[in-house]
Amino acid sequence: MADKIRVLLTEEEVDTKINEIAAKISEDYAGKQIHLICILKGGVFFTCELAKRLTVPVSMDFMSVSSYGAGTESSGVVKIIKDLDEPLEGKDVLIVEDIIDSGRTLSYLIEVLKQRKPNSVHLCTLLDKPERRVKKQVHVDYTCFTIPDEFVVGYGLDFDQKYRNLPYIGVVELG
Numbered sequence: 001m002a003d004k005i006r007v008l009l010t011e012e013e014v015d016t017k018i019n020e021i022a023a024k025i026s027e028d029y030a031g032k033q034i035h036l037i038c039i040l041k042g043g044v045f046f047t048c049e050l051a052k053r054l055t056v057p058v059s060m061d062f063m064s065v066s067s068y069g070a071g072t073e074s075s076g077v078v079k080i081i082k083d084l085d086e087p088l089e090g091k092d093v094l095i096v097e098d099i100i101d102s103g104r105t106l107s108y109l110i111e112v113l114k115q116r117k118p119n120s121v122h123l124c125t126l127l128d129k130p131e132r133r134v135k136k137q138v139h140v141d142y143t144c145f146t147i148p149d150e151f152v153v154g155y156g157l158d159f160d161q162k163y164r165n166l167p168y169i170g171v172v173e174l175g
């Protein structure tokens with residue numbers, strides 16, 4: 001049976017916000033080249049939409065990490081499934097994520113990436129769920145939406161690998 005999905009953020013709301021954040025980032029990075037790092041798999045839709053709207057030069061790389069497995073709770077162990085192809089030395093890195101939830105993935109990643117001597121590292125996320133943060137605080141430079149503590153899907157976010165392709169953000173209403 002199909003799950004029922006309640007819309008939290010419409011496609012139009014997401015689109016409008018990405019336009020705004022892309023304009024702000026383009027302004028902040030004027031005169032520089034942004035090295036976008038897409039965190040697979042969840043970050044892929046947002047990264048593409050953001051990248052298309054940036055007006056400064058952009059290069060891109062991809063990294064795949066996983067901490068959630070098939071459930072809705074982070075395992076706490078972050079695994080690098082696919083590392084970056086390019087070195088980061090001297091680059092102005094912008095990490096692009098779909099969501100910061102417990103903060104475990106990003107606090108781990110930022111430490112790993114800083115060791116590679118980029119010129120700068122900033123973080124951009126489509127969604128932030130600050131209520132869920134465990135111990136580690138993560139500094140987020142660009143947030144499109146702050147959302148309540150609900151498990152969301154769509155725009156790259158999955159529930160057991162499903163619903164990444166929804167063009168909006170929704171909440172799966174179980175049972």
Ligand SMILES: O=P(O)(O)OC[C@H]1O[C@H](OP(=O)(O)OP(=O)(O)O)[C@H](O)[C@@H]1O
Pocket residue numbers: 039040041042043065066067068069074097098099100101102103104105106158
């Ligand atoms: O702040 P946290 O609690 O660490 O959660 C956020 C991370 O979890 C999800 O990825 P997941 O590990 O499920 O991999 P996926 O993107 O391939 O679905 C999401 O895409 C973020 O990367």
Ligand code: HPA
Pocket residue numbers: 068099101150151152153157158159
């Ligand atoms: O709310 C969420 N939805 C999907 N994947 C996630 N990974 C962390 N939080 C979430």
Ligand SMILES: [Mg+2]
Pocket residue numbers: 042068157158
């Ligand atoms: Mg996931």
